[in-house]
Amino acid sequence: MTREKNNLNIHTTSTPIPSTLPLNKNKFTLSTKELTELAKKLRRHVITMIATAGSGHPGGSLSAADIIAVLYFKVMRYDPQNPQWPERDRFILSKGHAAPILYAALAESGYFSVEELTTLRKLNSRLQGHTDRTTTPGVEMSAGALGQGLSFGIGTALAARLDARDYQVYVLLGDGECDEGQIWEAAMAAAHFKVDNLVAIVDHNKQQLDGWTQDIMNLEPLTEKWRAFNWNVIEIDGHNINQIQQALEEAKTIKGKPSVIIAHTIKGKGVSFMENNIDFHGKAPTPEQAELALRELS
Ligand SMILES: Cc1ncc(C[n+]2csc(CCOP(=O)(O)OP(=O)(O)O)c2C)c(N)n1
Numbered sequence: 001m002t003r004e005k006n007n008l009n010i011h012t013t014s015t016p017i018p019s020t021l022p023l024n025k026n027k028f029t030l031s032t033k034e035l036t037e038l039a040k041k042l043r044r045h046v047i048t049m050i051a052t053a054g055s056g057h058p059g060g061s062l063s064a065a066d067i068i069a070v071l072y073f074k075v076m077r078y079d080p081q082n083p084q085w086p087e088r089d090r091f092i093l094s095k096g097h098a099a100p101i102l103y104a105a106l107a108e109s110g111y112f113s114v115e116e117l118t119t120l121r122k123l124n125s126r127l128q129g130h131t132d133r134t135t136t137p138g139v140e141m142s143a144g145a146l147g148q149g150l151s152f153g154i155g156t157a158l159a160a161r162l163d164a165r166d167y168q169v170y171v172l173l174g175d176g177e178c179d180e181g182q183i184w185e186a187a188m189a190a191a192h193f194k195v196d197n198l199v200a201i202v203d204h205n206k207q208q209l210d211g212w213t214q215d216i217m218n219l220e221p222l223t224e225k226w227r228a229f230n231w232n233v234i235e236i237d238g239h240n241i242n243q244i245q246q247a248l249e250e251a252k253t254i255k256g257k258p259s260v261i262i263a264h265t266i267k268g269k270g271v272s273f274m275e276n277n278i279d280f281h282g283k284a285p286t287p288e289q290a291e292l293a294l295r296e297l298s
């Protein structure tokens with residue numbers, strides 16, 4: 001496939017949300033409607049990036065868009081001018097193949113330019129197909145091998161305790177990723193050590209690489225499993241901005257145990273022909289499909 005073929009002339013302008021939001025160490029002041037629009041904008045970036053690269057993972061990026069929009073533009077405190085700010089909240093994308101949605105949020109937050117997004121997966125780009133904390137500002141963990149982010153999150157959260165800092169750690173897990181034994185070792189450890197500045201979010205889109213989770217490895221009853229591991233469990237619609245925000249706020253108030261948010265989502269959410277279509281777990285849209293997707297997301 002030649003690069004010219006994928007050199008889409010697609011623009012992602014729409015809602016006039018400033019690319020670099022003012023640094024606010026508490027909360028941003030976007031309304032629910034603005035957050036909804038922002039999530040749509042992040043989805044448009046995902047489509048453009050992956051279509052331009054000619055490869056990538058749209059499905060699990062789109063399912064996480066609303067969660068990531070609320071985290072980055074309502075809940076988390078951070079400073080794009082100072083990515084290593086010690087007091088920053090940490091977002092750990094354990095399902096590293098969903099890197100495009102994280103890059104979109106980081107660009108819109110001001111860590112790097114929105115223009116850089118179309119360098120996704122190119123040689124020498126800072127934005128590789130899976131996250132790399134050594135090259136991308138704002139990326140906390142190198143991921144791609146599933147199953148490790150919750151363990152990494154525990155260490156990061158315990159470091160806050162040792163350093164007497166009050167930051168929160170958010171770990172986004174895939175539901176297929178929960179097949180990994182390491183997730184459940186980490187779940188036990190987090191509860192045992194009462195890591196209450198840790199919030200796991202399961203992007204429960206019911207699909208994994210090549211099929212439905214219930215056929216490949218049935219996770220149910222998922223909420224009861226986390227409860228049995230002594231976690232505070234919150235179950236929400238992962239595309240409902242208000243529910244996401246409320247769940248994240250509630251999680252912050254729970255002391256003495258970690259919280260997990262089971263977010264019911266749809267893989268490929270926002271693009272009709274990608275929704276629940278396993279073909280788009282790890283496949284780029286053609287230029288024509290990308291145009292169609294961007295029209296739907298406009
Ligand atoms: C340890 C490991 N095994 C297998 C893979 C290959 N792989 C990449 S994505 C994926 C499916 C993940 O499904 P899920 O966690 O549900 O992610 P989502 O549906 O959000 O894309 C698999 C098996 C991997 N990246 N790492």
Ligand SMILES: [Mg+2]
Pocket residue numbers: 060174175176177203204205206207208
């Ligand atoms: Mg999944």
